[in-house]
Structure formats: C-alpha cells, structure tokens
Amino acid sequence: MPPETRERILETAARLFHEQGYAATGIATILREAGVNAGSLYHFFPNKEALLAAVLKRYEALLQPVVLTPQETAHSDPVERVFGLLAWYRAGLEATGCRLGCPIGNLALELSDTHPEVRPLIDVNFRNWASGIERWLDDAAERLPRDCDRARLSRFILTVMEGGIMQARTSNSLEPFDDSVAVLRDHFDRLLREKRRN
Amino acid sequence: MPPETRERILETAARLFHEQGYAATGIATILREAGVNAGSLYHFFPNKEALLAAVLKRYEALLQPVVLTPQETAHSDPVERVFGLLAWYRAGLEATGCRLGCPIGNLALELSDTHPEVRPLIDVNFRNWASGIERWLDDAAERLPRDCDRARLSRFILTVMEGGIMQARTSNSLEPFDDSVAVLRDHFDRLLREKRRN
DNA sequence: ACAGCAATTGAATGATCATTCAAGTTCAGT
C-alpha cells in the first residue's frame, strides 16, 4: 500500500469541505489537519479542484456500501428502505445539531455554476443515489399504481431530502425535515392505497 | 437622497453573491462592478458580513412585491398561485440555462453552519416565504382535507422547490425540477380529490 | 550495494483577501 497519506488527505479534505464549504476551506487548513506538507498534497493532486474531484469520486464509491447496503440489510420491505434512508439522514442532522447536512448537496449549490468540471461529478452522485432508490421502488412495483413513474418518484425522494435538510439547517430544527418526510409518507400512503383499490 | 451609492453596492453584492457565492466573491470585485471605492463601501457597511446581512434584509423586503404579489394578481385560484410561483422559478432556471437557482437557498447551504449571525436572517426569509404560501392554502382550505396541515404543506412546497432547483442545476436540465413539480401536482390532485369525496 | 523513482520536506512565490485611514470633496443648514 503506497499512499496512506493520499487517503488521509482525501478524508480530511472531504470533512473540511463538508464542514466549511469548498471556497472557505484553505489548503493550509487541510495540510495542518491532515498532518502533511504542501508538497505531499501536490504530489497526489495537481491542484485544489482535482482534490475536490477525488473527494467526489470517493463519495461515489461510498454510496453503495455506506448508504444503500445498510438499508437493504436492515429492511426487506423496499418502501421501508426509502424511509429508513431518510431516517438515517435525520439521525445525522440530530447528531450534529442540524449542521453539515448533505455533503454533496452543499457542494452542488456552491459549485454547480462556477466549476464546470466538477458539476458532472456531483450530477453522477445524485443520479446514482436516485438509481439506487429506483431499484428499491422497482421491487415494490406491484404495490404502486401502474402509471407511477418510479424514476421520477426516486428523484422526488432526493428532492424532498435535500429540501428538508436545507430548511432544517437554516431553522436549526428537525421540524421542517420531519414535516417534509411526513408529507412524503402521506403521498406514499396514497399511492399504495390506490393500488390496493385496483 | 444621499445614498444611491449604498443601493448600488447592495444590488451588486446581491448579484455577485448569487452568481458566485459569498466566500467566492471578493470585496474588490464588488467595488469594481459597483464602481465604488473601498472607503465608500466601508462607510455604509462595517464589514463583509454586515453587507451580506443587508442583502438578506433586502430579499426579505422584496418577497411580497416581487415574489408573492405577482402571483396573487395573476391567479385568483390560490392553488394556481402555488404552481404559478413554481413556474416563475422555472422560468428563471430556463432563462439562465439552469444556473443561479435560488439566491437564498444557495446562501443557506453555504453559510448556515459557519455564520451564526446570518443564519436567522436566512431562516426568516424562508419562514416568510412559507407563510405567504400558507395564506394561499388557507384560502383554499375548504377544498383541502379537513386534517390537512397547511403550514406543513406550505413548507413542503418550499422543500420541493429548493430540492428541485438543486437537481436542475447539477444536471443542467429542467427535467428534475419539472418532475418534482409534477409529483407535487399529483399530490395536490389527490388532496383535492379526497375532499371532493367528503 | 546501488540505481532510480516515489514520496516528503518546508521555505518561498506572487496574487488576492478583507480592512483601515488620513486626506479630500460635496452639500445642507444657517
């Protein structure tokens, strides 16, 4: 294993970008907190933006093992997986006092316009996230209305999560997140009830 | 009128914070684009964060005349006001090629954690926005289910808007926004249909 | 033992950062 240093830089950068944002995080801070010299960082990453790209690649790799698989093993019911995932994000908010939020969502709003090279990497993260949910919804296809667009619904779940997190952070309260999830649950109840009627 | 300068600084700062984010916008850029010297800016605003606070106060003042009133005059049906407002945001995305997004949402994710003094100002903006929607929903109360929590639903509309904008920007496509609005419309249809049954 | 490359050191670079301030200008009230 050559580069344990590289991994430490990556972890530290990911944490600081999450805590402070990309522009607000200086290379010097990353170096200090990772216990590394400038030359080492620039040995592995040509510049700050490449470091960010590597962080986003890392998130991409962590999606299945860290985000999706735990819900898949915890819940056999695919609909419960969806709300288990939302509960997991909620737990993150609770643990941090409604801070941090979604690392990818934060970078999305900060950098989508101004960093054309990283925007696609954020996009892929969101797409993979939604695809994972969509697979769950496909497993519940027979309980949903026949005309239910599951790809659209999976993206909607991401919408609700990101929008709910945003309001939870600004209000410093879990209530807007919980309320958003409650309305989503209500919508699911109606979808599942409609099918039962058929 | 003494301070037309103050207004120009405020407008320029608002635009640049929207286009580039807060941390990524340097005072020098604001000065250049507003055609103002450093001393003038610091005559009106003690520091960068106070300038940001003034920008957020300005957004607060613009909510009713710029955001709410146009929908209220355009649509008498309160439910159509909701979707008219979403269509207005959509038009903004379309006009900019899915850039910029919601100025307040952007600042919310960038600064909620790290700038404790401005977080409440962002919060107030969101609360006023949701309160405006809630008033519309109250006007449609008799068409909605009796147990419908309209405050919760108004916040949900904000959730859908912000979450939809985020995905539209990262994917550089209106589709996720349109899809999110479509699911919200479906939910409203179900709410309105349920009532009709009573 | 040695060649050669990967990894690391850490000081230096010039640009840009937010902010300051003494000196000047403009203008309303008298």
Added chain:
DNA sequence: ACTGAACTTGAATGATCATTCAATTGCTGT
C-alpha cells in the same frame, strides 16, 4: 460665506490564498 457632517478617494496594511520547487528521504528491484 461658513460650519460640520456625510460621503468619497485610493493607497497601504498584514494576513491568507493556492501553488511551486529544489533538496532530501525512503523504499523497491536488481
């Protein structure tokens, strides 16, 4: 005309920004 305050000028401040690089160390294959 004169006072005083509001406003503007614009150069200077020191801190921090991302990045560079020549020199040094550590390790791997022979």
